[in-house]
Amino acid sequence: MTTRKLSHSPRPIASEGDNPNLIVDISLIIPVAAILDGRHIRRLPKEVVAPLMRYSPRIPASDWAAIRVFVLDAVGAASEGTTLDTNRALKIAAHFVQWAVNLQGLPQEPGAVFNRRVIDNYCESLTLEEGSRASYRSVLVALADRVAPADNPEPMQPIRRRTIKDPYTAEEANGFRSWANGQRTVERTRKAKLLLAGAAGAGLWPGELGELFPEDVTASESGVTVAIRGRCPREVAVRAEWEEMFLEAVSGCEPGKPMWGPERTTREPKNLVSDFTSRSDGTAPKASRLRGTWLVQLLDERVHISVVFKASGFKQFNNLHNYLPYLTLPSVQDARSQLRGGERS
Known part of the structure; x- marks a missing residue:
C-alpha cells in the first residue's frame, strides 16, 4: 500500500494561549486508506469474530486463502463504530474481492479494490435484479467509505431502480x-x-x-x-x-x-x-x-x-x-x- 507523505514538516504543537482552533498536524485531516493486515478484525468482540473466521465462500480454496485476511480485515475495519451487518458484508465482500483480485488482477490495496469504478464494474457484471445489485453495491460502498475514504471523496450516483433492461424481441x-x-x-x-x-x-x-x-x-x-x-x-x-x-x-x-x-x-x-x-x-x-x-x-x-x-x-x-x-x-x-x-x- 502506498503511504501518503507530506512535502513539509508538521506544524508544531500549539502551546497554552495559542489559538485553540489551530491545526496541530495537517496530516490528521487527510483521510488515508486502512492497513488491511488483520489488525482490525482482531479488535472486534469474540462473539462477532468467531462466525466470520469460520466462513468459507464458494470459491476455490486457494483463491480464498490468498484474499482471506484482506477481506476479513476490510469488514473488521468497516465494522468499528458502526452497525454494519458483518455476516452479510463478509459474504458480499468475499466474492467482490475474489472478482477484483483473483480474476481482474488488482493488487490487494484498499484504494485499488474498494473504489467506485471497481464496485460499479463488479455490480454491472452480476446477473441479479436491479434491487439486488443496488443492495450489494450499498454494502460495498459502506466498506469503501471506511477502508479507502481518500479514494472515494465524492458520493456515488444511485442506481436508478425504476429503469428497465431492454426487453427481448x-x-x-x-x-x-x-x-x-x-x-x-x-x-x-x-x-x-x-x-x-x-x-x-x-x-x-x-x-x-x-x-x-x-x-x-x-x-x-x-x-x-x-x-x-x-x-x-x-x-x-x-x-x-x-x-x-x-x-x-x-x-x-x-x-x-x-x-x-x-x-x-x-x-x-x-x-x-x-x-x-x-x-x-x-x-x-x-x-x-x-x-x-x-x-x-x-x-x-x-x-x-x-x-x-x-x-x-x-x-x-x-x-x-x-x-x-x-x-x-x-x-x-x-x-x-x-x-x-x-x-x-
Whole structure:
C-alpha cells in the first residue's frame, strides 16, 4: 500500500494561549486508506469474530486463502463504530474481492479494490435484479467509505431502480428455446424450460418460479393457467406459443413439491434463477428481460390495461413509460382514428 507523505514538516504543537482552533498536524485531516493486515478484525468482540473466521465462500480454496485476511480485515475495519451487518458484508465482500483480485488482477490495496469504478464494474457484471445489485453495491460502498475514504471523496450516483433492461424481441426470446433444450441434464433442461416459458409466457418474477407447485397449473381446452402464490397472488394465462414448453416443465413434477426441484443453492427465492443461469450451459436469458418481452407483447396487442396490471402483479405501474419506446407505433392515420374513437376506414 502506498503511504501518503507530506512535502513539509508538521506544524508544531500549539502551546497554552495559542489559538485553540489551530491545526496541530495537517496530516490528521487527510483521510488515508486502512492497513488491511488483520489488525482490525482482531479488535472486534469474540462473539462477532468467531462466525466470520469460520466462513468459507464458494470459491476455490486457494483463491480464498490468498484474499482471506484482506477481506476479513476490510469488514473488521468497516465494522468499528458502526452497525454494519458483518455476516452479510463478509459474504458480499468475499466474492467482490475474489472478482477484483483473483480474476481482474488488482493488487490487494484498499484504494485499488474498494473504489467506485471497481464496485460499479463488479455490480454491472452480476446477473441479479436491479434491487439486488443496488443492495450489494450499498454494502460495498459502506466498506469503501471506511477502508479507502481518500479514494472515494465524492458520493456515488444511485442506481436508478425504476429503469428497465431492454426487453427481448419476440424473435430473441424464441431463440432461447435452443438454450433451454441444450442443457446437459434432464433436470437442468426442465428448469430452463420453466424459466423461459414462465417468464416469457406468463410474466413470472424470478422469485415466483421457486414458489410454483404442479397443482398450481391447470390445463384445459381454453389454455394453460397458473395460480401464482407469494406477495402478489393472481392467476395468469400462459401465452399460447409457450404453453407446450411450460407443460413440458411441469411434466414429471411430484405433487406437493416445488416445481423448481429440491436443489436449492440459495435461501433467497429471488436468487434461485440467477444462481441457476450462472451455472447453466450456454448464454442464458435474463428473467427480467423475458418478463419485459411478455409485457411489451401484451401492450402491443392492446390488452386492456387493467388486465395487464392484474396479470403482471403490479401494485404500482411506475415503469409503464419505460416500455413505450418498445411498442409498435401506429400510423398517423391510425393514431388519429384511435383518438377520435373510431375505426380506420
